[in-house]
Amino acid sequence: MEAKDLFLRAFPAPLRGLLQTAAEDFGLLQEVRLRVGQPVFLTYDNREWYLGKTGGRELEAASSVIMTPNLLREMLSFLTNYSVYAAEEELRQGFLSLPGGHRAGICGKLVMEGGQAKTMREINSINLRVAHAHPGCASKVLSRLSLLKKSGNLLIVSPPGCGKTTLLRDLIRQLSVGGFTVGVVDERSEIAACYQGVPGLDLGPRTDVLDGTPKALGMRMLLRGMAPDYIAVDEIGAAEEIQELFTALHCGCHLIATCHARNREELYLKPELSKCLKQRCFQGIVYLSRSKGAGTIEEVEWNAT
Amino acid sequence: MLHRIFGGLFVIAACGGGGILFGRQMKLRQENLLEGRRAVELLQAQIRAQSASLPQALLETGEQTSGIYGELFCEISQELLLYRGEPVRVLWERAARKKLRQPFLRSTDVEQFVMLGEQLGMTDRAMQETILERYLRYTEQELTLLLGEIREKTRLYRNLGILLGIFVTILLL
Structure with a gap:
């Protein structure tokens, strides 16, 4: 259908x-x-x-x-x-x-x-x-991310409705197609759109989806069970999620996450996430807006502090 | 003379048979209400214990139930899964009025069943329980009343039929 x-x-x-x-x-x-x-x-x-x-x-x-x-x-x-x-x-x-x-x-x-x-x-x-898949929308970001090689943790930041999840979805798909194993914690069934256990959107051949699982628990489960190269989560920010994020990073796993914020200033106002940012956990931060339609990349910040 | 005697006997047998059939209607109604109660109890279990979606719960209940209600539940489930944008109550009422058009059922039996579909799937779990319980209470009350009626009236209708036959025979003779 x-x-x-x-x-x-x-x-x-x-x-x-x-x-x-x-x-x-x-x-x-x-x-x-x-x-x-x-x-x-x-x-x-x-x-x-x-x-x-x-x-x-x-x-x-x-x-x-x-x-x-x-x-x-x-x-x-x-x-x-x-x-x-x-x-x-x-x-x-x-x-x-x-x-x-x-x-x-x-x-x-x-x-x-x-x-x-x-x-x-x-x-x-x-x-x-409406969920829209835009295959290829992450190519620009991914080419920069691949340059970072071992330390490619990425944060996608935007207000609601600017295409964070769409970009995340395509990043997952492209990484998966490119040979990486990606574990997805899809708490709200938005990324993979699983319906009765089957992903409704293409996330690539090497992607494992934990559907309907709270993010912190999901990250822990993926780390223990699935040995992913990347873990992808949507709308990160709670203290326990950040705690799990640190654990994942210490285990040599890369992370791609999204977060609600309008700009850099607003992002750093988030108490738990700012700890992460200050420790340079994310080497790339992508800011999206709707200035030229949903998914407009306003700014890409590399090696942010 | 022999013809008249045979004719009279036929009239008495026919009227007696009519009385028995009239009594049988109550028995059929009882069976139907029992069938309906069983089906709704199964549906309640599907919703309560397994939290199954309504189309799924109806399909599974329909497959486990024989007779009119089994067919009815399967039909409603299939209709729901076509996602034509019609609310449950419309599909429910249409199917119920078609399948429950039986001479032995009272209009209240059909109306109660139709009412069950008005709120089904539209409310939270507690309210669903209340709606299903309400229908089960109705069938329980009717079955209790019917049990007494069947005992009393089956014999009464049969005897009235035979008496009517005798009366008609006397008139004819």
Whole structure:
């Protein structure tokens, strides 16, 4: 099944037809935002549009489809494969992983029990992000990384929606194709888009994926069991993850990670990560932005201190 | 004269048979409710213990259940897996109304089953349990009532049928 079909099946029939028309070139669709009682927004070709009542992309809110509570409830059912009860763990974390690597961010009323999040109810908004594979997008970064040979730890930094995961995915694929064994800790099933155990996106022939595993635990498991040349993780930052990162580096394993930050200053404000950066754990830091579309490489910092 | 006697006997047998068949409807309803209860209990176990997705749970329950409910669950599961963008309640109701169109079932039996599908897969685990329990409670109550009715009314319908046959025969003779 095509990525487009996998994405569209998250929508109830009335919206599906409209979206199919509005996003005629699926490769340009980046996200769809749905909020109760509000117009449906599309990010298409780096611009925000309204989803028109007749299926086109509109610039006026008046001609947009308005999301009803019923449609949103139905969507949640589709997003969870008709099984909201089976997705409580993911709902608690505020996101759902979809087949094809797509991802849905969810907002609603968080139900707490004993100080812990139990589940989310009364969902009021959903943000569907389209996963796009861009084979070759990492070539420029990789050519520089290979020059570093033994000390090729790389950090990809950007705000959300700027292509960190896409770049990471292609780096993994290219390293894997190039003969390296890569272990991936895919906590949110975003990198490999595993669905029922099978990676939905190409990560190369020498890649092992630990799906749905917390990053710190996953890194430890990969180190002990899979002897990877590289470990790849998305959105690193917690203290225990940094601790495991040090362990991995001491074991002679290289690391490719991503992190949320707008720029260098913001990156160094992250307390745990800054320890790492000060010790020169990452020899390359790639900053991404959307200035010329998602995935624009703003700056590459080598041997950062 | 002999013809009249045979004719009368046939009328009595036919009316008695009609009475027995009328009583049999209750027995069939009882069997159907039992079948439905078993199927929903299996579905509940799939959801509770294995946390299976609804299409998977329905398929496995359908394969383990014989009769109308087995076919019904398999059909709904297959429909769900086509991902046509129709909500569970629509597919559930359509399949239930088609498969449960049986003369021995009361309209409340069908409505209760249709209601089960309205919330299925749409809520958290606790709510799913409540919905399934509600249907199981309904079948339990109906089965208890039916058990008493079957004992009393099966004989009553049969006897009424025979009496009706005798009455018609007397009129004809």
